[in-house]
Amino acid sequence: MPKSVKIAIATVLTAMVTVAGYGVYNIATALTGGSGGSGRSGGAAAAGARPAVTGPPTAEQAAGAARAFLAAWAGGDLSGAAAATDDPAAATTALTAFQRQVGPSALHLTASGPAATPGPSAAGSTPSATPADTALSVPFSASVEFAGTGTPWTYDGALSLVRARDGRTVVHWTPHVIHPHLDAGESIAVRPVAGAPAGITDRNGKPLTGFPSLAGSLERFTARVPQGGTADDGSAVLITKDSDGTAEKLFTVTEPRPLPALRLTLDARLQEAAEAAVAKQSAGGTRAASLAAIEPSTGHVLAYAFSPSTGSNLAFTGSTPPGSTMKVVTAAALLEAGVTPSTPVPCPATTLVTGLPVANDFADARPGNTFADDFAQSCNTAFLEKGRDVLKPDSLPRTAKEVFGLGLEWSTGLTNFDTRIPTESTMAAAAPELIGQGRVQTNPLAMASVAATVQSGTFRMPILLPDLPQQPAARRLSKGVLNDLRALMTRTAQSGTAAGPMAGIPGAAAKSGTAEVGGGKPDDSWFTAYRGDLAVAAEVEGGLHGAQSAGPAVAELLRIGNG
Incomplete structure (x- = not known):
């Protein structure tokens, strides 16, 4: 029998689907006699x-x-x-x-x-x-x-x-009576199959071959099974898993017509820079590094890279605390609660969270700080104490979802992890989330999107195919709050914790982050920034302060810019 070919299907088959003249329905129960059996027996x-x-x-x-x-x-x-x-x-x-x-x-x-x-x-x-x-x-x-x-x-x-x-x-x-590859929980049918595109290019028509981070991902775009038949579709006998929609092609009944080259939203020039940046910060593959770049005006993903490239695409699927880069979202919630950049918000040396002391990256107390000072200096204690004073347990997750789209179900074109910011029952439990710790989980794609939302004022769901639908967020920040948030990030890039990596990059706005991971492991390095119509975020596991590892990776792309 010819070697079977595995194809990723964009949608999971439902119990009854009619496609291109073929009636398709679930026969798993019929094949197992309604026994609920599993496996190949x-x-x-x-x-x-x-x-x-x-x-x-x-x-x-x-x-x-x-x-x-x-x-x-x-x-x-x-x-x-x-x-x-x-x-x-x-x-x-x-x-x-x-x-x-x-x-x-x-x-x-x-x-x-x-x-x-x-x-x-x-x-x-x-x-x-x-x-x-x-x-x-x-x-x-x-x-x-x-x-x-x-x-x-x-x-x-x-x-x-x-x-x-x-x-x-x-x-x-x-099930094997029908075909030796058919299992319980699977269906066999003739379905339409799309032809492979003549090639895959970036948004400018440049080939996207040779990029380590894209090698596995591009297969997802070259082997797509359409939801409905078109004149260009062929047909094939497929065994489909009812659980996730992945399929095994057994035989091509009719060959599909060749498709023109498929253009993704990526930019080959930025992709090359992203590959080099994560390779450098991964220290020869000894620590994981990932990066994502987004065009704020469209939500188009312009580049993503991860190193080692043989591992998971952590730019899209990572699920770790983002540290102080989350303060961009927390700041938005505080500004909406009435705090202004000039509001006096002292920065004590330590504060208690659930009975445990939390400190800053600096040892001294700074009682004369304003909120703008706290943001630029990334004062954990100020954010924690002010947050407990004026926010509610659901303030951060609600602002994150309603304004920044974090927690919505994203359909980017690839597998991605949707940010999770659980709603805690008390402010004491929610406090660690305000500084990007606790049970917050996210990745560079999401944090690049946060910076993109600040730059444009509107959340646009990141996508890799220009025709994919983009679910909007529920609302936008007011003009005043948005301008204040932009000013906070601009100051941070000019004279705050992000100034080092952003030196010589005019118009940059940024926020650095250092995330504790526990277990005696070194802190993760995070950085998110924008300049013009380009927003970039990066994470380096074990990279320590955001300005040390993730910041330089982001800077490489911002120096190139978007067009």
């Missing part, structure tokens, strides 16, 4: 089935029963074929479903070898749920023809033959 037969008695049939009996079953199935006598199994009800439903879903114009099934003790099947396990000493296996060859096509689909399978309680030799019913 297909589970036990349903109540009412004829269970096998001890002792296998003879080789002659097994071969004869197999030939009778295959002849009935191939001849369209589905009820007769089902009656030749140990679960006629499940078999009738499954064979009918195969006929409707796959829709062959002709089906040829031939026993291709003698009966033998069951061994490993093409699917990697025995084709029967019965013990080997009560069954014999008969291999068969299948040839499936489709109207209007010249080449039949051929594959090899195996039947497990058992002796029923009434003494007859019957086929033991499992």
